[in-house]
Amino acid sequence: MKERRNIRYISGRIWWMGMAVLALLVILTVTQAVLFFQGQGPIWNVLLTAAVLIGYLIAAVFWISRPYQQAEKTMERFLEGYMVMAGDGARAALLTPTTAEEMKFMEHFLHSPQMMDLNKRQAQYLALQNQINPHFLYNTLESIRGEALIAGLDGVADMTEALAKFFRYTITKVENLVSVEEELDNCETYFGIQKYRFGDRLNLHIEYDPKEYEKIMNCRIPKLTLQPILENSIIHGTELKIGAGNLYIRFACTQDRLIICISDDGVGMDEETLAALNRKLGRGNDSFGSPDEKKGGIALVNVNNRIHLIFGDEYGMHVYSVQQRGTDVEITIPITANDRDVKNRSVLS
Structure with a gap:
């Protein structure tokens, strides 16, 4: 949050400076126009100040405002926890050459093989963590199913079997991509469990x-x-x-x-x-x-x-x-x- 406040603080300074320059140009243009209509100044003074005012507005929008908004958006995305996509830093108008070098280093680091390997290791760790003692869960569900069959509770047995199948897919199958057929099979298992309720x-x-x-x-x-x-x-x-x-x-x-x-x-x-x-x-x-x-x-x-x-x-x-x-x-x-x-x-x- 500290970085974001700094960005907005600098943005406020630029905005107020820009508005001050704009106000001066507007006053100068109006003054020259008044002098012209009073016969105290040439027409080219009015045209020149008006051209400078229009040029300033165009430059402010396309060279300052829009690039700065893009830079702020890029920084906010990073502060929210997402990697800056390749090229985002190059397209943004940055505050200083030092900021540009820092952005270039950050992009290089975030897209480096070492960073990708770290992300993979973290994902694998979480996947393994989620699989801690899954056999205990399956064995417990199978025990419940066995007791239900002995008691003649076929509905409870079928529901327990479906729940074990659902957990086995969710917990054990850790790869990122599966086939649509596998996903549909899991949906039908889940829906079968819901049918017992609805x-x-x-x-x-x-x-x-x-x-x-x-x-x-x-x-x-x-x-x-x-x-x-x-x-x-x-x-x-x-x-x-x-x-x-x-x-x-x-x-x-x-x-x-x-x-x-x-x-x-x-x-x-x-x-x-x-x-x-x-x-x-x-x-x-x-x-x-x-x-x-x-x-x-x-x-x-x-x-x-x-x-x-x-x-x-x-x-x-x-x-x-x-x-x-x-x-x-x-x-x-x-x-x-x-x-x-x-x-x-x-x-x-």
């Missing part, structure tokens, strides 16, 4: 062009992309609706993109909430801030950030919603059947 009140529909089945199912996608959004649709959409609810996972292909739409016919959201959420998603890598958890934004932002990180900012998600009509979450990713074809392979573990 019964016939909840229905899941999966739609795609049969001619594109192999292409869609083999496409690589970040692990846990679909299930968190499906869960979000249930909790914040259909669960709050009176009566039965429907969930849809639709797939469509363009020449080089896969478009996935996860929809519900639940309560939807108002325009203000929708706009705020899409602004968060649209900001891409500078959206570390968390939207209101009660409105279900955290899962969406998390998935969207991972898509940006792996595939690039041109991919991601957008949300469409109408109150009492439902919500559509549209995800766009490149059609990739091999991890080696991913744009940012260095972020993969």
Whole structure:
């Protein structure tokens, strides 16, 4: 926060100095115009001061204001915890030559093999940490399932088996990319667990062009992309609706993109909430801030950030919603059947 206050303090100084110069030019131009109309000065004085005023305004906007805003935005992105993308520092108008050298060093360091290796090691550590004693969890669930079968509680046994399968996918499968088929299988497992709670009140529909089945199912996608959004649709959409609810996972292909739409016919959201959420998603890598958890934004932002990180900012998600009509979450990713074809392979573990 100290760095941000310093940036704004310097910005304030530049703004006040600029306004002072502008005020002087306006006064000078008006003065020359008054003298001209009173017959006490030549026309070229008015034209010259007016030209200087217009030139100053153009220079202030294009040479000072816009580049400085870009520099401030770049710095704020860094302060929010995201790496500065390559070239951002070069495009920004920096305060001093020393700042330019510091930015160049920072870009070189953040994109160095050592930094990438450190990020990989941290991710691997977290993945291993999340797997601590998973067999205890599976064995416990299997014991519960066995007791349920002995007691004749087939429903409890099936639910326990589904829960073990869901945890096994979530905890054990640590690679960054999986196939759409694997993600769908995990969604169906999760939905099967939810059916024990909602019964016939909840229905899941999966739609795609049969001619594109192999292409869609083999496409690589970040692990846990679909299930968190499906869960979000249930909790914040259909669960709050009176009566039965429907969930849809639709797939469509363009020449080089896969478009996935996860929809519900639940309560939807108002325009203000929708706009705020899409602004968060649209900001891409500078959206570390968390939207209101009660409105279900955290899962969406998390998935969207991972898509940006792996595939690039041109991919991601957008949300469409109408109150009492439902919500559509549209995800766009490149059609990739091999991890080696991913744009940012260095972020993969």
